[in-house]
Amino acid sequence: MIYLDHAAATPMSPTALGAYVKAAEEYFANTSSLHEQGEKSKQLLEKCRAETAQIIQASPNEIFFTSGGTESNILALEAIFSANGQADSHVITSAAEHPSVQTFFKKLESKGIEVSYLGVDSSGQISVEELKQTIKRNTVLASIQHVNSETGTIQPLHEIGTVLRESGVIFHSDCVQSFTKLPIQVDKLPADALSFSGHKIYGPKGTGAVYLSSRIKWDSVNPLTTHESGFRPGTINLPGIASFTAAAIESVENQTSGLEYIRGLRELFFEELKPFTQKFLVEGSSDEAQLPHIIGMGIEGYEGQYILLTLDRYGICISTGSACQSGKQDPSVMMQALNRTPQEARRFFRISLGVNNTKEEIIRTAEVIKECIYEREGNAYG
Incomplete structure (x- = not known):
């Protein structure tokens, strides 16, 4: 074959598979449990968070683990808009985004929010000049992917982020296809939120992460959620997170x-x-x-x-x-x-x-x- x-989807690397098995065998306790085994699991979770943050030069408290790229995109966008959007807000995306991103913006449109969809040129890139002209006084959020999953087209994230930051617009990027394949460092890249997925980097399915800059506000999408600082409900998938982290570290090294x-x-x-x-x-x-x-x-x-x-x-x-x-x-x-x-x-x-x-x-x-x-x-x- x-x-x-x-x-x-990528096959799991031996390193990622080994990390999964070890975590499943030795760190099976719930990370929210107060006993010694629960604390042991929580320590591994926070170690993974710190190591994932280090890959993109972020702070550990800016990393939130999810079940994959689709959830990362939707939760990040919903959390950001919930805290910063209004009924008369304007948002921007491109016509070539992943279905999960398009789903979010179509949902906003159904609620009467104005959405601008940027076109792409023959190579699949948006025009930064068109982006500048599209920004309005009430623009609060823009989401532009880093790499397209069908053509491999790379968007000029630094230029895009610079334009948006100068205008005070929060910038989210779907980095599912680029994470660990291309350099991404948030201390140099003017981006506020990024989405990642485990099964694109030789890690397990059902794993992912979101970077949310501490400079922006966000609201919990699901009230009373305690896991991941209120970002995502549900028991932590620690074996998956350990495997995701191991795969990411290995991929970045190579x-x-x-x-x-x-x-x-x-x-x-x-x-x-x-x-x-x-x-x-x-x-x-x-x-x-x-x-x-x-x-x-x-x-x-x-x-x-x-x-x-x-x-x-x-x-x-x-x-x-x-x-x-x-x-x-x-x-x-x-x-x-x-x-x-x-x-x-x-x-x-x-x-x-x-x-x-x-x-x-x-x-x-x-x-x-x-x-x-x-x-x-x-x-x-x-």
């Missing part, structure tokens, strides 16, 4: 080498497909505004679903977009934001690379795609 769907390795695999993939370059549409950017891990593309004359099923027959796993939108017949959020025609949108498929992939796997995947085209188009390519 060749697994090329890491943007949907960030530079991992990025270079993935970039090499991406270049190899396109080199192997060189004879068919004229038939491809590769989404995103080819420069520094592109996370190399994600290859979103289409082949002229082929539906993405056909490519997915063909590769699946050979034991190669890819996707046709975000896993959170699978099963829907409508074009993906990003394809709509890029103004792709229905036909172009149906061509889309995504290959997302991981640190465990080998050059041999990439070459084999390219071979199967080439065979697929040869079979349908005969000797047109020699």
